[in-house]
Amino acid sequence: MGAFFPLFSPGVLSHLSRLEVEARSRKSRPQQRSRVKELKAKVEALRLQRDRLKAEIETHKSLQKLRVSMDKQSAHEEEEEEEDEEEMDEDSENSQLLRLMARHTQLKDLLHAHHIIGGYNVIKTRQGKGVCVSLATAYDGVFLDTYNLEIDVKPTLRISRHNVPPFIPLNSLVEQSNMQTDIRSFLDTLSQHLNAFAGRKQQLKLVKELHKAVEVMESNVLCSILVMMFTVPGEKTAVLCTLDYTDHTRCLPTRVHFESEDKELPDSPEWKKNCSLLMETPVHKALIIMKKMGNIV
Amino acid sequence: MDDATKRLLQRLVRRIPTQILRTTLDKWGRLTAAQKQSIDFTQPKWALTERLLAVCEENEWTVKHITELEMIYVIDNPNQGMWYAFQLLDPEDDACSVELTQFKEQFKSHLSELVRPVSVKIKKHTDEAVWIRIAWGDSFSRPNHLKPTYVVHHLQTPYVFVTSLTSKQKPLLSQALVLSTRYQAIKDANLSGRKLTAIRDLLMRQYQQVFPTNYPSPLAERNQTVSNPLIEKEQAQPAANRLQMACEAFGDGVLPQLQSAVYKLETKFRDYTNKTMTEREEPFRCHVKFASTNLLESLRHCASSGIASTPVTPLLSSIPLKGRNYFVITDNGPGPSSQTHQP
Numbered sequence: 001m002g003a004f005f006p007l008f009s010p011g012v013l014s015h016l017s018r019l020e021v022e023a024r025s026r027k028s029r030p031q032q033r034s035r036v037k038e039l040k041a042k043v044e045a046l047r048l049q050r051d052r053l054k055a056e057i058e059t060h061k062s063l064q065k066l067r068v069s070m071d072k073q074s075a076h077e078e079e080e081e082e083e084d085e086e087e088m089d090e091d092s093e094n095s096q097l098l099r100l101m102a103r104h105t106q107l108k109d110l111l112h113a114h115h116i117i118g119g120y121n122v123i124k125t126r127q128g129k130g131v132c133v134s135l136a137t138a139y140d141g142v143f144l145d146t147y148n149l150e151i152d153v154k155p156t157l158r159i160s161r162h163n164v165p166p167f168i169p170l171n172s173l174v175e176q177s178n179m180q181t182d183i184r185s186f187l188d189t190l191s192q193h194l195n196a197f198a199g200r201k202q203q204l205k206l207v208k209e210l211h212k213a214v215e216v217m218e219s220n221v222l223c224s225i226l227v228m229m230f231t232v233p234g235e236k237t238a239v240l241c242t243l244d245y246t247d248h249t250r251c252l253p254t255r256v257h258f259e260s261e262d263k264e265l266p267d268s269p270e271w272k273k274n275c276s277l278l279m280e281t282p283v284h285k286a287l288i289i290m291k292k293m294g295n296i297v
Numbered sequence: 298m299d300d301a302t303k304r305l306l307q308r309l310v311r312r313i314p315t316q317i318l319r320t321t322l323d324k325w326g327r328l329t330a331a332q333k334q335s336i337d338f339t340q341p342k343w344a345l346t347e348r349l350l351a352v353c354e355e356n357e358w359t360v361k362h363i364t365e366l367e368m369i370y371v372i373d374n375p376n377q378g379m380w381y382a383f384q385l386l387d388p389e390d391d392a393c394s395v396e397l398t399q400f401k402e403q404f405k406s407h408l409s410e411l412v413r414p415v416s417v418k419i420k421k422h423t424d425e426a427v428w429i430r431i432a433w434g435d436s437f438s439r440p441n442h443l444k445p446t447y448v449v450h451h452l453q454t455p456y457v458f459v460t461s462l463t464s465k466q467k468p469l470l471s472q473a474l475v476l477s478t479r480y481q482a483i484k485d486a487n488l489s490g491r492k493l494t495a496i497r498d499l500l501m502r503q504y505q506q507v508f509p510t511n512y513p514s515p516l517a518e519r520n521q522t523v524s525n526p527l528i529e530k531e532q533a534q535p536a537a538n539r540l541q542m543a544c545e546a547f548g549d550g551v552l553p554q555l556q557s558a559v560y561k562l563e564t565k566f567r568d569y570t571n572k573t574m575t576e577r578e579e580p581f582r583c584h585v586k587f588a589s590t591n592l593l594e595s596l597r598h599c600a601s602s603g604i605a606s607t608p609v610t611p612l613l614s615s616i617p618l619k620g621r622n623y624f625v626i627t628d629n630g631p632g633p634s635s636q637t638h639q640p
Contacts, residue, residue, distance in 0.1 A: 115511075125509045132509045148508035161618060163506040167453040169393065218397060221425045222453045225396055246394065 059098070066102040118143065120187060129153060130160065135191050137198035139251070140282075144198040156180055167222045168193055192249045197223060199251035199282075206284035213297045214287060224248060226283065230296040237262050239271075239296075243278065253279060270295060305363045305442050306353055310346045313370055318345070321370045327362060328352065360442055364418060368430050371447055372422055375493040378460045382488040382496050382620070385455040385474070387481035393453055395479055397421060400452060403477035404429065411469045416440040426451055433466055446470065449493065455480065456500050458493055487621035495553035500620040504553055507544040539607050543600035546609035547617055552593040558622040560585040560612070565628055580628065593617060 115121050118136040125132050130152050137144045150161040157180050164170050173193065177186035200223035207228070208216060217240070218227040226243040239260045243253040256278045258266040265271055274295060277286045290296045313321060319338050322328055328336075332352050338345070353363075401419045408431070409415055416432040429448040432440035446466060449458040457474055471483045490496045498504050566574040566581040574581065589595045596613055599605040605613065616622055 121511060123509060123511045134508065134510065148506070150508065161508075163502050163508070166455060166501060167393075167451075218421075219425070220396070220452055222393070224394075224453075 059101075062098055063102050063105065066098055067106060070102055070106055120191070125150065133187065135187070135194055137191075137195045139195070139199040139202045142202070144202060147194055157183065164190075164194070165197075165221070168197065189249075196249050196251050200224070200245060203251065203283050207287065210284055211287050211291075222248070226253075230290075232262075232265075233294060233297050235262075237265065239265060241278070243283065251282065253283075299360075301439075301442065302353065302358065302360050302363060303350060305360060305367075306350060306358075307346055308443060309363060309367050309370070310349055311342065315342065315345070317370070317374065321366065321373065324369055324373070325366050327356065327358070327366075332356075364416075364430065364432070364442060364445070367445075368418060368420060368428065371430075372420070372428055375449075376491060376495075378491070380458050380460045380490060380493045380496055381462070382486035382500060383457040383459060383471075383474075383483050384486040385457065385478055385480035385483050388455070389479045389481065392479040395452055395477075397427065397452065400427065400477050404473055407476045408469070408473040411472055414440055416442070431466075431470070448474075449497070450474070450478070451501070452478075454501065456486070456497070457483070458497060460493075487623040489622065490555050490557075492554050492556075495555055498553040499555070499617060504551070505549040507541070507549050509545065536601075539603060540601045542607040542609060543597045546600060546614040547593050547597040552591065552597065552617075554590070554594075555592040555616070555622055556590070557586055557588045558592055558616055559587075559624070561623075561625045563625065563627045592622075 111121075118138050120136075121134040122131050124130075130150060133149045133151065135147045135149075137147070147164050148162060149159055149164070152158045152160050159170070159174065162170065168190075170190070173190055174186060177189050179186040204216070204219055204223055204226065207214065207226075213231065215229040216226070217229055218225065224245045226245075228241045228243075230239040230241060231237070232239060237260055239258055242255075242257040242259075244255040244257075245252075246254045256275045258271055258275065260266060266275075270293075274286075274290055277289060281289070287296070310318065315338055322333070322336075332355070336345070336348055336352075340348070404419065405417050408417055412433060412435070414434040416430075416434070418430040420428045420430075422428055427450045429450070431446045431448065432442045433444075433446070434440035444461065446462045447460050448470065450456070459470070462470060475481065475483050486500070488496050488500065562583040562585065563580040566577065568575060587596075593616065596605070596616070600607050600609050600613075611618075612624075612626075615624065
């Protein structure tokens with residue numbers, strides 16, 4: 001009538017369960033195998049990376065050594081140190097490459113230093129078809145505006161774009177300094193003009209800020225002329241002072257002229273001294289001195 | 298008080314919005330304190346006009362005084378009407394040392410030699426701009442103060458900006474300008490707009506120009522709104538490149554507000570599916586106009602968002618580069634300077 005299967009019988013069920021266990025263990029064994037392969041490959045990769053990094057460190061160390069000797073060389077202009085050379089000569093191709101790399105880093109550092117002190121920056125643009133030159137201006141330790149020139153290199157040097165203000169005679173400077181053959185002298189002259197302009201502009205700004213009692217009657221965009229009205233303390237006489245900056249590469253005036261209702265004033269010894277003071281000292285500083293001396297309000 | 302003065306004042310008061318009228322009158326300084334008090338600026342315009350006419354009568358103002366007021370208003374509110382830019386060419390050796398008094402004297406004397414009678418008023422603004430107001434007369438009539446020409450010039454630059462100039466007056470003004478600035482010629486700069494400040498800033502490069510540089514640029518620090526972080530990540534580098542190129546072409550920050558750019562095409566029609574048009578001898582004439590409340594801003598956005606391909610085509614980047622918004626394009630390539638093909 002009814003079947004009766006006792007537990008733990010060595011029959012079909014136990015056989016089936018044994019098969020099941022076997023199948024399970026079979027699955028995990030291949031997994032383990034591939035897992036091992038994975039890990040082995042990872043170890044290889046990490047070993048390679050470590051070797052690569054070690055080689056980089058070595059190269060870097062040699063580069064450092066080379067740089068130190070190269071920097072010493074250029075600073076003191078000594079003879080090359082023979083011992084170092086010999087060590088490097090073991091693998092001459094390697095040492096040449098190292099030397100080039102060291103020189104490259106030296107030049108990069110030099111360019112960066114040049115940039116920090118406010119010299120020109122030049123970078124390649126449009127895949128070498130052009131360059132962009134940046135000229136920084138500064139006055140009295142303060143960085144002012146930066147001007148840029150984008151120059152096409154082929155077929156001849158030609159300025160394609162710039163932000164130099166229109167009252168700086170860029171075109172005539174290009175012709176005068178012969179930009180095609182001597183770009184360095186062109187950039188030097190342009191930098192002179194720009195820095196002088198920035199300096200004069202800064203002086204005017206400082207005069208307006210620091211000397212409220214002095215009235216600026218006339219100035220122009222190029223800051224090449226400055227007319228101020230002084231008041232003499234006491235009698236309250238007015239003195240009109242004209243500063244002409246006809247040399248646009250300088251921050252100091254080329255001519256100082258006083259006019260006053262008091263006809264004697266410009267010829268007085270005090271004001272003759274003020275005249276030479278204004279010729280030799282930046283105007284904002286000269287005014288401080290004149291105030292101290294009691295010449296102006 | 299004569300009719301001319303009356304009419305001029307009426308016209309002027311009608312033209313100036315009430316709030317600005319108040320500040321302009323204060324700046325002018327010709328009203329006494331009592332008179333200032335007595336004017337009620339909340340009145341309707343016609344009542345204000347009546348009051349000011351009465352004050353004018355009291356103070357015995359003449360045309361000279363009213364034109365003074367007008368000049369103050371125009372100098373403080375220059376962004377109206379249509380301004381045209383001109384460029385002076387071939388400076389003489391002493392062009393860079395022309396100073397204000399000399400220019401004023403020379404301009405007045407040259408212009409009055411060419412046109413008589415003429416009323417010229419010259420004023421130097423604090424930003425080094427020289428403003429000239431010209432009322433033109435002829436052998437039959439007195440200077441017409443109702444239609445004055447305004448001219449703005451910055452000494453030591455070759456640029457002149459003019460509004461309300463007729464074609465008859467143009468050669469006279471040009472002659473007077475050339476002689477008094479010590480240049481040899483003057484030409485149309487092909488730049489016009491409603492805002493004097495915009496076309497001036499464009500030509501004098503008084504906006505933020507962007508140049509290629511090795512050192513981190515402020516553009517990199519922009520905080521852009523992140524819409525979809527995955528797209529943002531994919532597109533970060535191309536977007537940054539487009540932004541850099543767009544800014545190099547047009548500038549960074551607030552750009553001078555131009556309202557339009559016009560391209561006049563005189564090129565051969567090129568569409569080989571349309572034989573009739575391509576076989577024509579004469580060039581195809583076409584007039585393309587871009588208009589916007591802020592054209593340069595729109596174009597920059599087109600380039601940075603990818604609507605216009607980058608690098609920006611010279612046709613568009615010539616607008617800020619050459620400072621013009623009128624171009625004639627022909628097939629012949631490099632030619633006279635009015636063509637955009639010549640970089």
